[in-house]
Amino acid sequence: MSADPAPDPTPRFAPGARVRVRDAWPERRRLPSGAPSCHIRTPHYLRGREGEVQAVLGAFANPEDLAFARPAPRRLLYHVLFAQPPIWQEGGEGDTLLVEIFEHWLEPAPESADASGKEAA
Amino acid sequence: MSAPARAESLARLERLVAALRAKGLVSEEELAAMQARTDRASPEIGARMVARAWLDPTWRALLLQDGAAAAERMGVSMAGAPPLGVLENRPGLHHLVVCTLCSCYPRAVLGYPPGWYKSFEYRSRAVRDPRGVLAEWGTTLPAGTKVRVVDSTADYRWMVLPMRPEGTEGWSEDQLAALVTRDALVGVALPQVPARAAA
Known part of the structure:
Protein backbone atom coordinates (compact mmCIF):
# COMPACT_ATOMS: atom_id res chain seq x y z
CA MET A 1 0.00 0.00 0.00
CA SER A 2 1.56 3.25 -1.06
CA ALA A 3 0.63 6.38 0.81
CA ASP A 4 -1.52 8.72 -1.21
CA PRO A 5 -0.39 12.30 -0.57
CA ALA A 6 -3.67 13.77 -1.81
CA PRO A 7 -6.43 14.13 0.79
CA ASP A 8 -9.74 12.49 0.02
CA PRO A 9 -11.89 14.69 -2.19
CA THR A 10 -14.87 16.59 -0.76
CA PRO A 11 -18.18 14.92 -1.64
CA ARG A 12 -20.10 16.71 -4.37
CA PHE A 13 -23.39 15.09 -3.30
CA ALA A 14 -24.89 14.73 0.17
CA PRO A 15 -27.25 11.99 1.36
CA GLY A 16 -30.71 12.76 0.01
CA ALA A 17 -29.42 14.42 -3.17
CA ARG A 18 -31.20 13.47 -6.39
CA VAL A 19 -28.67 12.30 -8.94
CA ARG A 20 -28.59 10.81 -12.40
CA VAL A 21 -26.14 8.19 -13.60
CA ARG A 22 -24.34 9.44 -16.69
CA ASP A 23 -25.75 7.96 -19.88
CA ALA A 24 -22.27 7.18 -21.17
CA TRP A 25 -21.07 4.00 -22.89
CA PRO A 26 -17.27 4.17 -23.06
CA GLU A 27 -17.09 0.38 -23.34
CA ARG A 28 -18.34 0.69 -26.91
CA ARG A 29 -14.87 1.93 -27.84
CA ARG A 30 -12.50 -0.91 -28.62
CA LEU A 31 -8.77 -1.00 -28.90
CA PRO A 32 -7.43 -1.66 -32.42
CA SER A 33 -6.90 -5.25 -31.31
CA GLY A 34 -10.62 -5.53 -30.58
CA ALA A 35 -9.98 -5.79 -26.85
CA PRO A 36 -12.10 -3.73 -24.44
CA SER A 37 -10.68 -0.26 -23.85
CA CYS A 38 -12.01 0.18 -20.34
CA HIS A 39 -13.17 -1.49 -17.15
CA ILE A 40 -16.30 0.02 -15.61
CA ARG A 41 -18.06 -0.74 -12.34
CA THR A 42 -21.27 1.11 -13.24
CA PRO A 43 -23.94 -1.41 -14.32
CA HIS A 44 -25.38 -0.79 -17.77
CA TYR A 45 -28.96 -0.95 -16.52
CA LEU A 46 -28.43 2.22 -14.48
CA ARG A 47 -26.98 4.45 -17.19
CA GLY A 48 -29.20 7.53 -17.49
CA ARG A 49 -31.28 6.53 -14.45
CA GLU A 50 -32.16 8.76 -11.55
CA GLY A 51 -31.76 7.86 -7.93
CA GLU A 52 -31.13 9.28 -4.51
CA VAL A 53 -27.84 9.33 -2.63
CA GLN A 54 -28.23 7.24 0.49
CA ALA A 55 -24.68 7.38 1.83
CA VAL A 56 -21.17 8.52 1.01
CA LEU A 57 -19.14 5.32 1.35
CA GLY A 58 -15.67 6.86 1.22
CA ALA A 59 -12.90 7.29 -1.35
CA PHE A 60 -11.37 4.38 -3.24
CA ALA A 61 -8.77 4.03 -5.95
CA ASN A 62 -10.54 4.34 -9.29
CA PRO A 63 -11.04 0.78 -10.60
CA GLU A 64 -11.08 2.10 -14.18
CA ASP A 65 -7.37 2.90 -13.72
CA LEU A 66 -6.49 -0.02 -11.46
CA ALA A 67 -7.65 -2.48 -14.11
CA PHE A 68 -4.98 -1.20 -16.47
CA ALA A 69 -2.26 -0.76 -13.80
CA ARG A 70 -2.37 3.02 -14.23
CA PRO A 71 -1.93 5.44 -11.32
CA ALA A 72 -5.40 5.40 -9.74
CA PRO A 73 -6.57 8.57 -7.98
CA ARG A 74 -9.04 8.07 -5.17
CA ARG A 75 -12.62 8.78 -6.15
CA LEU A 76 -15.65 9.12 -3.92
CA LEU A 77 -18.04 6.20 -3.86
CA TYR A 78 -21.75 6.61 -3.10
CA HIS A 79 -24.56 4.26 -2.20
CA VAL A 80 -27.38 5.30 -4.50
CA LEU A 81 -30.98 4.12 -4.17
CA PHE A 82 -33.11 3.58 -7.30
CA ALA A 83 -36.78 2.68 -7.65
CA GLN A 84 -36.84 -0.76 -9.27
CA PRO A 85 -40.09 -0.84 -11.31
CA PRO A 86 -39.17 2.01 -13.74
CA ILE A 87 -35.90 0.27 -14.59
CA TRP A 88 -37.12 -3.23 -15.32
CA GLN A 89 -40.89 -2.75 -15.71
CA GLU A 90 -41.04 -5.53 -13.12
CA GLY A 91 -40.97 -5.80 -9.39
CA GLY A 92 -43.36 -4.53 -6.77
CA GLU A 93 -44.28 -0.95 -5.96
CA GLY A 94 -41.70 0.36 -3.52
CA ASP A 95 -39.03 -2.23 -4.45
CA THR A 96 -35.61 -0.65 -4.79
CA LEU A 97 -32.04 -1.18 -5.97
CA LEU A 98 -29.11 0.02 -3.87
CA VAL A 99 -25.87 0.29 -5.82
CA GLU A 100 -22.33 1.61 -5.33
CA ILE A 101 -21.61 4.31 -7.92
CA PHE A 102 -18.45 6.42 -8.23
CA GLU A 103 -18.85 10.19 -8.21
CA HIS A 104 -17.56 10.70 -11.74
CA TRP A 105 -20.52 8.65 -12.96
CA LEU A 106 -23.05 10.89 -11.22
CA GLU A 107 -24.55 14.24 -12.18
CA PRO A 108 -27.29 16.30 -10.51
CA ALA A 109 -30.76 15.09 -11.53
CA PRO A 110 -32.56 17.50 -13.85
CA GLU A 111 -35.10 19.71 -12.11
CA SER A 112 -37.95 18.91 -14.51
CA ALA A 113 -41.10 17.42 -13.01
CA ASP A 114 -41.16 14.36 -15.28
CA ALA A 115 -37.53 13.47 -14.72
CA SER A 116 -38.22 9.97 -13.52
CA GLY A 117 -35.80 8.25 -15.84
CA LYS A 118 -35.45 7.35 -19.48
CA GLU A 119 -39.01 6.13 -19.89
CA ALA A 120 -40.54 9.40 -18.73
CA ALA A 121 -41.09 10.74 -22.25
CA MET B 1 -20.75 -26.35 -4.76
CA SER B 2 -18.35 -24.80 -7.20
CA ALA B 3 -17.24 -26.71 -10.26
CA PRO B 4 -13.80 -28.30 -9.86
CA ALA B 5 -10.91 -26.25 -11.19
CA ARG B 6 -9.95 -26.99 -14.75
CA ALA B 7 -6.51 -28.46 -15.43
CA GLU B 8 -5.46 -25.48 -17.54
CA SER B 9 -6.51 -23.09 -14.74
CA LEU B 10 -4.41 -24.99 -12.22
CA ALA B 11 -1.44 -25.03 -14.59
CA ARG B 12 -1.74 -21.27 -15.08
CA LEU B 13 -1.95 -20.77 -11.31
CA GLU B 14 1.20 -22.80 -10.78
CA ARG B 15 3.08 -20.77 -13.39
CA LEU B 16 1.90 -17.54 -11.76
CA VAL B 17 2.95 -18.66 -8.28
CA ALA B 18 6.33 -19.79 -9.62
CA ALA B 19 6.87 -16.39 -11.25
CA LEU B 20 5.89 -14.53 -8.08
CA ARG B 21 8.26 -16.69 -6.04
CA ALA B 22 11.09 -16.21 -8.52
CA LYS B 23 10.67 -12.43 -8.20
CA GLY B 24 10.56 -12.67 -4.42
CA LEU B 25 7.06 -11.19 -4.31
CA VAL B 26 5.52 -13.96 -2.21
CA SER B 27 6.94 -16.41 0.28
CA GLU B 28 5.80 -19.89 1.29
CA GLU B 29 4.84 -18.50 4.70
CA GLU B 30 2.67 -15.76 3.19
CA LEU B 31 0.92 -18.23 0.91
CA ALA B 32 0.31 -20.63 3.77
CA ALA B 33 -1.03 -17.86 6.02
CA MET B 34 -3.34 -16.59 3.28
CA GLN B 35 -4.60 -20.07 2.55
CA ALA B 36 -5.23 -20.77 6.24
CA ARG B 37 -7.17 -17.52 6.59
CA THR B 38 -9.23 -18.27 3.50
CA ASP B 39 -9.99 -21.78 4.67
CA ARG B 40 -11.03 -20.56 8.14
CA ALA B 41 -13.61 -18.17 6.72
Whole structure:
Protein backbone atom coordinates (compact mmCIF):
# COMPACT_ATOMS: atom_id res chain seq x y z
CA MET A 1 0.00 0.00 0.00
CA SER A 2 1.56 3.25 -1.06
CA ALA A 3 0.63 6.38 0.81
CA ASP A 4 -1.52 8.72 -1.21
CA PRO A 5 -0.39 12.30 -0.57
CA ALA A 6 -3.67 13.77 -1.81
CA PRO A 7 -6.43 14.13 0.79
CA ASP A 8 -9.74 12.49 0.02
CA PRO A 9 -11.89 14.69 -2.19
CA THR A 10 -14.87 16.59 -0.76
CA PRO A 11 -18.18 14.92 -1.64
CA ARG A 12 -20.10 16.71 -4.37
CA PHE A 13 -23.39 15.09 -3.30
CA ALA A 14 -24.89 14.73 0.17
CA PRO A 15 -27.25 11.99 1.36
CA GLY A 16 -30.71 12.76 0.01
CA ALA A 17 -29.42 14.42 -3.17
CA ARG A 18 -31.20 13.47 -6.39
CA VAL A 19 -28.67 12.30 -8.94
CA ARG A 20 -28.59 10.81 -12.40
CA VAL A 21 -26.14 8.19 -13.60
CA ARG A 22 -24.34 9.44 -16.69
CA ASP A 23 -25.75 7.96 -19.88
CA ALA A 24 -22.27 7.18 -21.17
CA TRP A 25 -21.07 4.00 -22.89
CA PRO A 26 -17.27 4.17 -23.06
CA GLU A 27 -17.09 0.38 -23.34
CA ARG A 28 -18.34 0.69 -26.91
CA ARG A 29 -14.87 1.93 -27.84
CA ARG A 30 -12.50 -0.91 -28.62
CA LEU A 31 -8.77 -1.00 -28.90
CA PRO A 32 -7.43 -1.66 -32.42
CA SER A 33 -6.90 -5.25 -31.31
CA GLY A 34 -10.62 -5.53 -30.58
CA ALA A 35 -9.98 -5.79 -26.85
CA PRO A 36 -12.10 -3.73 -24.44
CA SER A 37 -10.68 -0.26 -23.85
CA CYS A 38 -12.01 0.18 -20.34
CA HIS A 39 -13.17 -1.49 -17.15
CA ILE A 40 -16.30 0.02 -15.61
CA ARG A 41 -18.06 -0.74 -12.34
CA THR A 42 -21.27 1.11 -13.24
CA PRO A 43 -23.94 -1.41 -14.32
CA HIS A 44 -25.38 -0.79 -17.77
CA TYR A 45 -28.96 -0.95 -16.52
CA LEU A 46 -28.43 2.22 -14.48
CA ARG A 47 -26.98 4.45 -17.19
CA GLY A 48 -29.20 7.53 -17.49
CA ARG A 49 -31.28 6.53 -14.45
CA GLU A 50 -32.16 8.76 -11.55
CA GLY A 51 -31.76 7.86 -7.93
CA GLU A 52 -31.13 9.28 -4.51
CA VAL A 53 -27.84 9.33 -2.63
CA GLN A 54 -28.23 7.24 0.49
CA ALA A 55 -24.68 7.38 1.83
CA VAL A 56 -21.17 8.52 1.01
CA LEU A 57 -19.14 5.32 1.35
CA GLY A 58 -15.67 6.86 1.22
CA ALA A 59 -12.90 7.29 -1.35
CA PHE A 60 -11.37 4.38 -3.24
CA ALA A 61 -8.77 4.03 -5.95
CA ASN A 62 -10.54 4.34 -9.29
CA PRO A 63 -11.04 0.78 -10.60
CA GLU A 64 -11.08 2.10 -14.18
CA ASP A 65 -7.37 2.90 -13.72
CA LEU A 66 -6.49 -0.02 -11.46
CA ALA A 67 -7.65 -2.48 -14.11
CA PHE A 68 -4.98 -1.20 -16.47
CA ALA A 69 -2.26 -0.76 -13.80
CA ARG A 70 -2.37 3.02 -14.23
CA PRO A 71 -1.93 5.44 -11.32
CA ALA A 72 -5.40 5.40 -9.74
CA PRO A 73 -6.57 8.57 -7.98
CA ARG A 74 -9.04 8.07 -5.17
CA ARG A 75 -12.62 8.78 -6.15
CA LEU A 76 -15.65 9.12 -3.92
CA LEU A 77 -18.04 6.20 -3.86
CA TYR A 78 -21.75 6.61 -3.10
CA HIS A 79 -24.56 4.26 -2.20
CA VAL A 80 -27.38 5.30 -4.50
CA LEU A 81 -30.98 4.12 -4.17
CA PHE A 82 -33.11 3.58 -7.30
CA ALA A 83 -36.78 2.68 -7.65
CA GLN A 84 -36.84 -0.76 -9.27
CA PRO A 85 -40.09 -0.84 -11.31
CA PRO A 86 -39.17 2.01 -13.74
CA ILE A 87 -35.90 0.27 -14.59
CA TRP A 88 -37.12 -3.23 -15.32
CA GLN A 89 -40.89 -2.75 -15.71
CA GLU A 90 -41.04 -5.53 -13.12
CA GLY A 91 -40.97 -5.80 -9.39
CA GLY A 92 -43.36 -4.53 -6.77
CA GLU A 93 -44.28 -0.95 -5.96
CA GLY A 94 -41.70 0.36 -3.52
CA ASP A 95 -39.03 -2.23 -4.45
CA THR A 96 -35.61 -0.65 -4.79
CA LEU A 97 -32.04 -1.18 -5.97
CA LEU A 98 -29.11 0.02 -3.87
CA VAL A 99 -25.87 0.29 -5.82
CA GLU A 100 -22.33 1.61 -5.33
CA ILE A 101 -21.61 4.31 -7.92
CA PHE A 102 -18.45 6.42 -8.23
CA GLU A 103 -18.85 10.19 -8.21
CA HIS A 104 -17.56 10.70 -11.74
CA TRP A 105 -20.52 8.65 -12.96
CA LEU A 106 -23.05 10.89 -11.22
CA GLU A 107 -24.55 14.24 -12.18
CA PRO A 108 -27.29 16.30 -10.51
CA ALA A 109 -30.76 15.09 -11.53
CA PRO A 110 -32.56 17.50 -13.85
CA GLU A 111 -35.10 19.71 -12.11
CA SER A 112 -37.95 18.91 -14.51
CA ALA A 113 -41.10 17.42 -13.01
CA ASP A 114 -41.16 14.36 -15.28
CA ALA A 115 -37.53 13.47 -14.72
CA SER A 116 -38.22 9.97 -13.52
CA GLY A 117 -35.80 8.25 -15.84
CA LYS A 118 -35.45 7.35 -19.48
CA GLU A 119 -39.01 6.13 -19.89
CA ALA A 120 -40.54 9.40 -18.73
CA ALA A 121 -41.09 10.74 -22.25
CA MET B 1 -20.75 -26.35 -4.76
CA SER B 2 -18.35 -24.80 -7.20
CA ALA B 3 -17.24 -26.71 -10.26
CA PRO B 4 -13.80 -28.30 -9.86
CA ALA B 5 -10.91 -26.25 -11.19
CA ARG B 6 -9.95 -26.99 -14.75
CA ALA B 7 -6.51 -28.46 -15.43
CA GLU B 8 -5.46 -25.48 -17.54
CA SER B 9 -6.51 -23.09 -14.74
CA LEU B 10 -4.41 -24.99 -12.22
CA ALA B 11 -1.44 -25.03 -14.59
CA ARG B 12 -1.74 -21.27 -15.08
CA LEU B 13 -1.95 -20.77 -11.31
CA GLU B 14 1.20 -22.80 -10.78
CA ARG B 15 3.08 -20.77 -13.39
CA LEU B 16 1.90 -17.54 -11.76
CA VAL B 17 2.95 -18.66 -8.28
CA ALA B 18 6.33 -19.79 -9.62
CA ALA B 19 6.87 -16.39 -11.25
CA LEU B 20 5.89 -14.53 -8.08
CA ARG B 21 8.26 -16.69 -6.04
CA ALA B 22 11.09 -16.21 -8.52
CA LYS B 23 10.67 -12.43 -8.20
CA GLY B 24 10.56 -12.67 -4.42
CA LEU B 25 7.06 -11.19 -4.31
CA VAL B 26 5.52 -13.96 -2.21
CA SER B 27 6.94 -16.41 0.28
CA GLU B 28 5.80 -19.89 1.29
CA GLU B 29 4.84 -18.50 4.70
CA GLU B 30 2.67 -15.76 3.19
CA LEU B 31 0.92 -18.23 0.91
CA ALA B 32 0.31 -20.63 3.77
CA ALA B 33 -1.03 -17.86 6.02
CA MET B 34 -3.34 -16.59 3.28
CA GLN B 35 -4.60 -20.07 2.55
CA ALA B 36 -5.23 -20.77 6.24
CA ARG B 37 -7.17 -17.52 6.59
CA THR B 38 -9.23 -18.27 3.50
CA ASP B 39 -9.99 -21.78 4.67
CA ARG B 40 -11.03 -20.56 8.14
CA ALA B 41 -13.61 -18.17 6.72
CA SER B 42 -17.07 -19.71 6.62
CA PRO B 43 -20.69 -18.63 6.99
CA GLU B 44 -20.42 -19.59 10.66
CA ILE B 45 -18.57 -16.32 11.23
CA GLY B 46 -21.37 -14.25 9.70
CA ALA B 47 -23.96 -16.31 11.59
CA ARG B 48 -22.19 -15.62 14.86
CA MET B 49 -22.12 -11.89 14.09
CA VAL B 50 -25.86 -11.93 13.43
CA ALA B 51 -26.71 -13.94 16.55
CA ARG B 52 -24.72 -11.52 18.67
CA ALA B 53 -26.54 -8.59 17.06
CA TRP B 54 -29.88 -10.17 18.01
CA LEU B 55 -28.77 -10.32 21.65
CA ASP B 56 -26.63 -7.22 22.15
CA PRO B 57 -27.84 -3.78 20.98
CA THR B 58 -24.39 -2.25 21.41
CA TRP B 59 -22.84 -4.90 19.20
CA ARG B 60 -25.66 -4.48 16.69
CA ALA B 61 -24.93 -0.77 16.45
CA LEU B 62 -21.23 -1.46 15.85
CA LEU B 63 -22.04 -4.11 13.25
CA LEU B 64 -24.29 -1.75 11.31
CA GLN B 65 -21.86 1.14 11.56
CA ASP B 66 -18.66 -0.73 10.61
CA GLY B 67 -18.93 -4.41 9.78
CA ALA B 68 -15.18 -4.84 9.40
CA ALA B 69 -14.50 -3.39 12.86
CA ALA B 70 -17.13 -5.73 14.30
CA ALA B 71 -15.52 -8.71 12.56
CA GLU B 72 -12.10 -7.71 13.89
CA ARG B 73 -13.54 -7.57 17.38
CA MET B 74 -14.64 -11.18 16.94
CA GLY B 75 -11.09 -12.16 16.05
CA VAL B 76 -11.49 -12.21 12.27
CA SER B 77 -8.50 -10.67 10.50
CA MET B 78 -9.82 -8.09 8.04
CA ALA B 79 -6.36 -6.87 7.01
CA GLY B 80 -6.38 -6.40 3.27
CA ALA B 81 -10.07 -7.27 3.07
CA PRO B 82 -12.55 -4.81 1.54
CA PRO B 83 -14.83 -2.83 3.90
CA LEU B 84 -17.81 -4.84 5.10
CA GLY B 85 -21.26 -3.26 5.04
CA VAL B 86 -24.18 -4.83 6.88
CA LEU B 87 -27.75 -4.45 5.58
CA GLU B 88 -30.40 -4.43 8.28
CA ASN B 89 -33.63 -6.21 7.45
CA ARG B 90 -36.56 -4.76 9.33
CA PRO B 91 -40.32 -5.13 9.25
CA GLY B 92 -41.35 -4.12 5.74
CA LEU B 93 -37.85 -4.21 4.19
CA HIS B 94 -35.86 -7.22 2.94
CA HIS B 95 -32.37 -7.06 1.40
CA LEU B 96 -31.01 -9.35 -1.31
CA VAL B 97 -27.33 -9.21 -2.30
CA VAL B 98 -26.01 -9.86 -5.81
CA CYS B 99 -22.97 -8.86 -7.83
CA THR B 100 -24.17 -8.39 -11.39
CA LEU B 101 -20.71 -7.47 -12.71
CA CYS B 102 -18.72 -10.41 -11.31
CA SER B 103 -19.04 -12.27 -8.00
CA CYS B 104 -18.11 -9.85 -5.17
CA TYR B 105 -18.92 -11.59 -1.91
CA PRO B 106 -17.99 -10.97 1.74
CA ARG B 107 -15.50 -13.83 1.80
CA ALA B 108 -13.86 -12.76 5.06
CA VAL B 109 -17.05 -13.57 6.98
CA LEU B 110 -18.88 -15.97 4.62
CA GLY B 111 -16.09 -17.97 3.02
CA TYR B 112 -16.19 -18.98 -0.62
CA PRO B 113 -19.26 -17.95 -2.61
CA PRO B 114 -21.48 -20.84 -3.69
CA GLY B 115 -21.64 -21.71 -7.36
CA TRP B 116 -25.14 -20.33 -7.82
CA TYR B 117 -24.06 -16.90 -6.53
CA LYS B 118 -21.54 -16.72 -9.38
CA SER B 119 -23.91 -18.06 -12.04
CA PHE B 120 -25.14 -15.86 -14.89
CA GLU B 121 -28.67 -16.93 -14.01
CA TYR B 122 -28.58 -15.57 -10.46
CA ARG B 123 -26.58 -12.47 -11.38
CA SER B 124 -28.97 -11.45 -14.13
CA ARG B 125 -32.25 -12.45 -12.51
CA ALA B 126 -31.72 -11.31 -8.91
CA VAL B 127 -31.49 -7.69 -9.98
CA ARG B 128 -34.36 -7.86 -12.46
CA ASP B 129 -36.87 -10.24 -10.89
CA PRO B 130 -35.90 -10.58 -7.22
CA ARG B 131 -39.37 -11.65 -6.19
CA GLY B 132 -39.34 -14.46 -8.73
CA VAL B 133 -35.92 -15.58 -7.47
CA LEU B 134 -37.09 -15.55 -3.86
CA ALA B 135 -40.19 -17.55 -4.80
CA GLU B 136 -38.02 -20.20 -6.45
CA TRP B 137 -35.97 -20.43 -3.27
CA GLY B 138 -39.21 -21.05 -1.40
CA THR B 139 -38.75 -17.81 0.49
CA THR B 140 -42.00 -16.09 1.39
CA LEU B 141 -41.77 -12.56 2.72
CA PRO B 142 -44.45 -11.17 5.01
CA ALA B 143 -47.15 -9.30 3.08
CA GLY B 144 -46.26 -5.70 2.38
CA THR B 145 -42.49 -6.26 2.54
CA LYS B 146 -40.45 -4.21 0.05
CA VAL B 147 -37.48 -5.86 -1.61
CA ARG B 148 -34.19 -3.97 -1.81
CA VAL B 149 -31.62 -5.56 -4.13
CA VAL B 150 -28.07 -4.54 -3.28
CA ASP B 151 -25.86 -4.81 -6.36
CA SER B 152 -22.31 -5.17 -5.06
CA THR B 153 -20.54 -3.25 -7.81
CA ALA B 154 -17.45 -1.72 -6.25
CA ASP B 155 -15.28 -1.62 -3.14
CA TYR B 156 -17.63 -2.73 -0.35
CA ARG B 157 -18.78 -6.23 0.44
CA TRP B 158 -22.29 -6.68 1.79
CA MET B 159 -23.90 -9.04 4.28
CA VAL B 160 -27.56 -9.14 5.34
CA LEU B 161 -28.57 -8.88 8.98
CA PRO B 162 -31.81 -10.89 8.97
CA MET B 163 -34.60 -10.36 11.49
CA ARG B 164 -34.65 -12.64 14.50
CA PRO B 165 -37.36 -15.25 14.04
CA GLU B 166 -40.25 -15.44 16.47
CA GLY B 167 -40.19 -18.29 18.93
CA THR B 168 -36.54 -17.84 19.87
CA GLU B 169 -36.98 -15.90 23.09
CA GLY B 170 -34.41 -16.91 25.66
CA TRP B 171 -32.18 -18.71 23.15
CA SER B 172 -28.41 -18.62 23.55
CA GLU B 173 -26.00 -17.13 21.02
CA ASP B 174 -25.03 -20.66 19.91
CA GLN B 175 -28.64 -21.67 19.39
CA LEU B 176 -29.41 -18.51 17.45
CA ALA B 177 -26.27 -18.73 15.31
CA ALA B 178 -27.31 -22.24 14.23
CA LEU B 179 -30.43 -20.73 12.61
CA VAL B 180 -28.48 -18.33 10.40
CA THR B 181 -27.53 -19.99 7.13
CA ARG B 182 -25.28 -18.70 4.38
CA ASP B 183 -28.36 -18.22 2.22
CA ALA B 184 -29.98 -16.01 4.88
CA LEU B 185 -26.82 -13.89 4.98
CA VAL B 186 -27.09 -13.32 1.22
CA GLY B 187 -30.84 -12.70 1.51
CA VAL B 188 -32.26 -15.53 -0.60
CA ALA B 189 -33.62 -17.24 2.53
CA LEU B 190 -34.89 -16.35 6.00
CA PRO B 191 -33.74 -17.92 9.27
CA GLN B 192 -36.13 -20.73 10.08
CA VAL B 193 -36.93 -22.16 13.49
CA PRO B 194 -37.15 -25.96 13.22
CA ALA B 195 -40.71 -27.08 13.94
CA ARG B 196 -39.77 -29.21 16.94
CA ALA B 197 -37.59 -26.49 18.50
CA ALA B 198 -40.37 -23.94 18.23
CA ALA B 199 -42.74 -26.04 20.31
